[in-house]
Amino acid sequence: xxxxxxxxxxxxxxxxxxxxxxxxxxxxxxxxxxxxxxxxxxxxxxxxxxxxxxxxxxxxxxxxxxxxxxxxxxxxxxxxxxxxxxxxxxxxxxxxxxxxxxxxxxxxxxxxxxxxxxxxxxxxxxxxxxxxxxxxxxxxxxxxxxxxxxxxxxxxxxxxxxxxxxxxxxxxxxxxxxxxxxxxxxxxxxxxxxxxxxxxxxxxxxxxxxxxxxxxxxxxxxxxxxxxxxxxxxxxxxxxxxxxxxxxxxxxxxxxxxxxxxxxxxxxxxxxxxxxxxxxxxxxxxxxxxxxxxxxxxxxxxxxxx
Amino acid sequence: xxxxxxxxxxxxxxxxxxxxxxxxxxxxxxxxxxxxxxxxxxxxxxxxxxxxxxxxxxxxxxxxxxxxxxxxxxxxxxxxxxxxxxxxxxxxxxxxxxxxxxxxxxxxxxxxxxxxxxxxxxx
Numbered sequence: 277x278x279x280x281x282x283x284x285x286x287x288x289x290x291x292x293x294x295x296x297x298x299x300x301x302x303x304x305x306x307x308x309x310x311x312x313x314x315x316x317x318x319x320x321x322x323x324x325x326x327x328x329x330x331x332x333x334x335x336x337x338x339x340x341x342x343x344x345x346x347x348x349x350x351x352x353x354x355x356x357x358x359x360x361x362x363x364x365x366x367x368x369x370x371x372x373x374x375x376x377x378x379x380x381x382x383x384x385x386x387x388x389x390x391x392x393x394x395x396x397x398x399x400x401x402x403x404x405x406x407x408x409x410x411x412x413x414x415x416x417x418x419x420x421x422x423x424x425x426x427x428x429x430x431x432x433x434x435x436x437x438x439x440x441x442x443x444x445x446x447x448x449x450x451x452x453x454x455x456x457x458x459x460x461x462x463x464x465x466x467x468x469x470x471x472x473x474x475x476x477x478x479x480x481x482x483x484x485x486x487x488x489x490x491x492x493x494x495x496x497x498x499x500x501x502x503x504x505x506x507x508x509x510x511x512x513x514x515x516x517x518x519x520x521x522x523x524x525x526x527x528x529x530x531x532x533x534x535x536x537x538x539x540x541x542x543x544x545x546x547x548x549x550x551x552x553x554x555x556x557x558x559x560x561x562x563x564x565x566x567x568x569x570x571x572x573x574x575x576x577x578x579x580x581x582x
Numbered sequence: 583x584x585x586x587x588x589x590x591x592x593x594x595x596x597x598x599x600x601x602x603x604x605x606x607x608x609x610x611x612x613x614x615x616x617x618x619x620x621x622x623x624x625x626x627x628x629x630x631x632x633x634x635x636x637x638x639x640x641x642x643x644x645x646x647x648x649x650x651x652x653x654x655x656x657x658x659x660x661x662x663x664x665x666x667x668x669x670x671x672x673x674x675x676x677x678x679x680x681x682x683x684x685x686x687x688x689x690x691x692x693x694x695x696x697x698x699x700x701x702x703x704x705x
Binding site for chain 1: 583584585587588591592593594595604616617618619621623624625626627628631633673688692693694695696697698699701704
């Protein structure tokens with residue numbers, strides 16, 4: 277059976293309606309299966325959370341199944357991460373994520389919402405979420421919401437998005453992607469990724485065929501799950517279903533550009549505290565690190581204030 | 583879950599509702615008490631960031647009067663245990679939170695607050 281390929285998507289409807297159909301509804305339907313493939317924290321995120329001081333409270337914007345809510349495991353209950361997601365079904369899973377420390381705090385909401393006291397969090401993470409927003413303006417706004425919800429003097433932010441630059445295995449799986457001419461022309465940014473549909477297969481074969489067929493059928497989804505666990509269907513007799521999730525795959529440098537645009541929109545200087553102060557700025561955001569890891573771009577930010 | 587640690591952070595975000603939009607008031611709530619791990623270091627460090635009056639008022643709304651109206655200068659074990667209970671052991675499972683200013687209702691169902699707004703309500 278051939279792999280189900282990633283296909284180029286065209287965002288033609290109102291962004292919110294589009295995301296409702298191609299993101300929110302999909303996650304609500306695949307929640308349980310999706311969650312079973314997402315349990316292992318990515319190293320840079322685990323490290324980020326392990327360095328958060330005791331007593332801090334943070335937001336996981338787009339928490340999914342809540343796999344980051346119990347971290348750090350070696351200091352249970354020393355920090356509190358509150359999970360926000362648009363998928364109610366994923367939140368039902370997230371509220372009991374992990375085995376330590378009992379139930380989690382989760383909120384049903386939108387990453388573009390502002391249902392918080394401004395600056396009340398000490399840190400915020402947004403992992404594999406902003407790439408589900410279907411316009412550059414909405415992606416910029418999402419970064420702004422993260423910057424606004426954390427403390428203006430010490431807030432830390434970590435963002436992960438899916439990259440056009442895929443790891444080796446994924447390159448084979450998505451040969452059609454990477455052609456810049458297929459990207460959306462109305463995006464004013466010179467660094468523009470591509471809009472795609474990524475299939476999620478709720479498969480259903482007998483146990484003995486799972487290994488061979490499941491591998492190809494779920495090839496794409498499997499690459500997204502860096503942990504590469506077997507996450508085929510659950511062995512029911514129902515026919516398999518394919519759900520296409522909308523993604524904006526980021527080009528190299530696009531995430532940094534988004535951060536700059538978001539920060540400037542809030543009147544924040546982008547640069548180190550010392551540099552900003554020497555130039556007379558009173559508030560800003562420093563890029564602590566950015567890079568590519570396992571088919572994703574990430575950026576870590578810290579807010580500063582004089 | 584809606585515990586008071588989360589309630590102390592939530593604010594109304596309806597378009598144009600920027601004043602007196604915190605704290606949200608509980609309405610018709612059902613609560614459950616569930617024990618949770620006591621971490622005094624977390625509490626000591628988190629305390630300065632709390633909106634204290636909002637916490638005390640919310641606790642009283644839920645029938646818990648163990649916290650003093652002013653944050654104490656001397657923090658002892660007994661106080662920290664009371665704070666821990668109020669912040670992390672009282673779960674609001676059903677009901678709603680209502681904005682004092684615009685009266686928007688945020689429902690709570692199965693322990694999960696619904697902070698979603700319709701497109702026209704978003705600022």
